[in-house]
Amino acid sequence: MSDERHWRLARMTSPEAGERLAACDVALLPAGAVEQHGPHLTLDTDLYHAERLCRDVSLACGEPHPVVLPAIPFGVSYHHDDFPGTLSVSAETLSRYVTEVGRSAARQGIRKLVIVNGHGGNVPALQTAAQKIHRTTGIFVCVDTGETSDVDVAAIAETHGDIHAGEIETSEALHLRPEDVRDERPGLSVPRFALEALDEGGERSVPWFSRTSRFSRQGVLGDPSKATAEKGMLMWEVEVRRLAELVRGLRGRSLEELRLDEDA
Numbered sequence: 054m055s056d057e058r059h060w061r062l063a064r065m066t067s068p069e070a071g072e073r074l075a076a077c078d079v080a081l082l083p084a085g086a087v088e089q090h091g092p093h094l095t096l097d098t099d100l101y102h103a104e105r106l107c108r109d110v111s112l113a114c115g116e117p118h119p120v121v122l123p124a125i126p127f128g129v130s131y132h133h134d135d136f137p138g139t140l141s142v143s144a145e146t147l148s149r150y151v152t153e154v155g156r157s158a159a160r161q162g163i164r165k166l167v168i169v170n171g172h173g174g175n176v177p178a179l180q181t182a183a184q185k186i187h188r189t190t191g192i193f194v195c196v197d198t199g200e201t202s203d204v205d206v207a208a209i210a211e212t213h214g215d216i217h218a219g220e221i222e223t224s225e226a227l228h229l230r231p232e233d234v235r236d237e238r239p240g241l242s243v244p245r246f247a248l249e250a251l252d253e254g255g256e257r258s259v260p261w262f263s264r265t266s267r268f269s270r271q272g273v274l275g276d277p278s279k280a281t282a283e284k285g286m287l288m289w290e291v292e293v294r295r296l297a298e299l300v301r302g303l304r305g306r307s308l309e310e311l312r313l314d315e316d317a
């Protein structure tokens with residue numbers, strides 16, 4: 054494995070960071086959450102996945118490695134508040150915090166910022182931050198909450214509507230850190246909704262918001278019993294590969310070539 058000093062910003066000295074940022078103007082910012090993930094996965098599941106994905110993507114990109122910024126640990130998780138251990142910040146706070154981190158990164162020479170988001174509840178706040186960073190600095194900012202590989206991951210998973218602590222997240226945890234997956238593994242928990250547009254696993258669904266405890270006693274949306282380490286390995290490989298394709302493409306092009314340049 055490549056030395057941490059080649060990709061993890063916080064492990065570089067200031068002169069080392071100066072050299073690195075001159076060699077590569079792409080940064081990855083992991084955004085996580087601290088929230089319940091059923092009785093079998095730990096509270097840091099989204100945080101760990103986002104950080105680990107940034108690490109693996111940066112390494113997969115090869116030299117010069119995109120810089121991985123320290124992770125934003127807390128997310129917008131109030132919908133899980135009924136379950137012990139969940140900690141949450143407001144969308145306004147997360148958005149503002151990430152906006153300021155992004156503007157600061159731009160002042161340090163980052164021209165393309167990829168926010169790697171491990172938690173669906175963060176999406177509106179992070180997209181707002183991305184808009185604000187772009188508007189005031191002119192740099193490229195995007196938010197990936199799995200969009201680069203969702204189609205591929207869904208093709209591996211068997212469960213329809215596997216959104217939270219289900220087959221996908223449990224499989225990936227079994228692959229990445231099996232020692233942290235508890236033996237008690239809930240079965241299928243996907244609610245039946247009265248309207249097609251409310252089916253989160255469907256292709257015609259609208260975003261909606263509700264407390265998780267209203268439709269899942271154990272805090273699961275999906276089927277953890279279908280999870281295996283083998284599926285997790287396949288899912289993880291495709292997530293790393295697809296996101297690395299995007300990041301390499303950004304690394305090799307100027308903002309002008311990407312046609313994303315804009316006067317700040």
Ligand SMILES: [Zn+2]
Nearest residue numbers: 098099218222
């Ligand atoms: Zn999660």
